[in-house]
Amino acid sequence: MNKIWFLEDVNLFKILCPHYYADYKRSHEFGKYLKKEFIYFTDDSSTKVYLIDKGKVKIGYYNESGDEVVKAILSRGEIFGEKSILGETKHNDFAQSLTKDTSICSMSVEELQGLMLENRRLSLKIYKFIGLRLRRLERRLEILLFKDARTRLIEYLTELENEFGLKLANGDVLIKHPYTQKDLASLLGISRPSLNILLNNLKNENYLDFHRNEFIIKKP
Numbered sequence: 001m002n003k004i005w006f007l008e009d010v011n012l013f014k015i016l017c018p019h020y021y022a023d024y025k026r027s028h029e030f031g032k033y034l035k036k037e038f039i040y041f042t043d044d045s046s047t048k049v050y051l052i053d054k055g056k057v058k059i060g061y062y063n064e065s066g067d068e069v070v071k072a073i074l075s076r077g078e079i080f081g082e083k084s085i086l087g088e089t090k091h092n093d094f095a096q097s098l099t100k101d102t103s104i105c106s107m108s109v110e111e112l113q114g115l116m117l118e119n120r121r122l123s124l125k126i127y128k129f130i131g132l133r134l135r136r137l138e139r140r141l142e143i144l145l146f147k148d149a150r151t152r153l154i155e156y157l158t159e160l161e162n163e164f165g166l167k168l169a170n171g172d173v174l175i176k177h178p179y180t181q182k183d184l185a186s187l188l189g190i191s192r193p194s195l196n197i198l199l200n201n202l203k204n205e206n207y208l209d210f211h212r213n214e215f216i217i218k219k220p
Helices: 018-027 082-086 109-118 120-146 149-164 181-188 192-204
Strands: 031-033 038-040 048-054 057-062 068-074 094-097 102-108 165-167 173-176 208-211 214-217
Touching: 048 082, 048 109, 068 120, 068 181, 082 109, 082 120, 102 109, 109 120, 120 149, 149 165, 149 173, 149 181, 149 192, 149 214, 181 192, 192 208
Parallel strands: none
Antiparallel strands: 031 102, 038 094, 048 102, 057 068, 057 094, 165 173, 173 214, 208 214
16 A cells, blocks of 8 residues: 555645545554643654644643743644654644544654655655745744734734635635634634634624634625
């Protein structure tokens, strides 16, 4: 069976036929994690790359004041721990399950690097993915550090629009996303009540409408 099994269902790659991934799942026991269970901690050895098969995972760290900073919330088909490919020996963040039935498949860095040597297309896609992830993280941290909560929300909505947006017949943009309000509040570094106030203000200004896991960005 093709060794690149675990990348078949990754959002950014999609390079294999569907049956490869299904066949691997039948013959391999994936890691199972409960809600709030840690997959790895800061300073743990960085020796694997992880694929989310089911559920959601929070990537974050604690600043000098002991406050949690959420770098990303990832869902099915996304990879994390990828900096080990670049030579990172210890994690500088933590990974924590956000759902009660999170299922994760891992692959050793050595095996993945071997596959990258054998498959130039795979190697290019992985390095492109890492570059995009690092640029997005830099932008996210810049927004958290230097911009007010309303601006952070509007700029993050723009990110979601670019990633998930679907233009409607009337010109508005529908965004179907995988995040709860708690997820969004964590990503923006604000409380859930503050997020609700900001969302309702934008709704009253006819900037957007929102429902569970959906935003509609109003276009003039």
